[in-house]
Amino acid sequence: MDEKVYEAEAEYFKALSHPTRIKIVQYLKGGERCVCEIVPYLKEEQSNVSRHLAALKRVGILSSRKEGVSVYYKVQDENVYKILDLALSSVKRIAREKAAILS
Amino acid sequence: MDEKVYEAEAEYFKALSHPTRIKIVQYLKGGERCVCEIVPYLKEEQSNVSRHLAALKRVGILSSRKEGVSVYYKVQDENVYKILDLALSSVKRIAREKAAILS
């Protein structure tokens, strides 16, 4: 496979490699949300949330639209939920096995 | 969901967020491999490859066993291939859509 493809795939995973960004994607499972709803939900700095949203949008996981002064974000890549689910099951299984070894 | 779980999931994605590490996982699709095979395959510094392998092992994606002076790595989390495949299809679709918009 092409080096460029590996790089793009790595960028995609990098966008998901922060707990706040995973939380954002999960929150948007409920559908499109205004930044003015996302910020209070996360209880983090507005500027920080704005940058996390930009990171997810940059790789195409999210998209946004402006309505007046508000900006609405939604999941553009529905595939991401399958990926999050699989990663979660991996993480849980790995943790379970690690616990089993220590017992 | 628990904050700890989001953090563990983020760590998992972080392990996949480097082209060399993705290449390693794909290479190990062929089964267990000695570091002495992985390094020449990647054509990167031995010490660097060693650190990438350690990063993948740390989160449980790979495991290793020692045989004499050699160390063999293999994929411990077979789930990772489903995740890589899904991410690849997302990345391709996103690229296709981006190209379509520009045309």
Add this chain to the structure above:
DNA sequence: ATACTATATGAACATTTAATCATAAAAAGG
């Protein structure tokens, strides 16, 4: 014991990422 091979790790450095504060830009309301 010495020398050689395979792998991991410490130290150093450059780059990237995350967080915060302050401010800019755009829209809306008075």
Add this chain to the structure above:
DNA sequence: CCTTTTTATGATTAAATGTTCATATAGTAT
């Protein structure tokens, strides 16, 4: 026009990451 609200962005700083070189460690062979 001035003010307020919402979101994005520049600047700064701290921390994490990736790379390289040199070296340590462990196993094997002579």
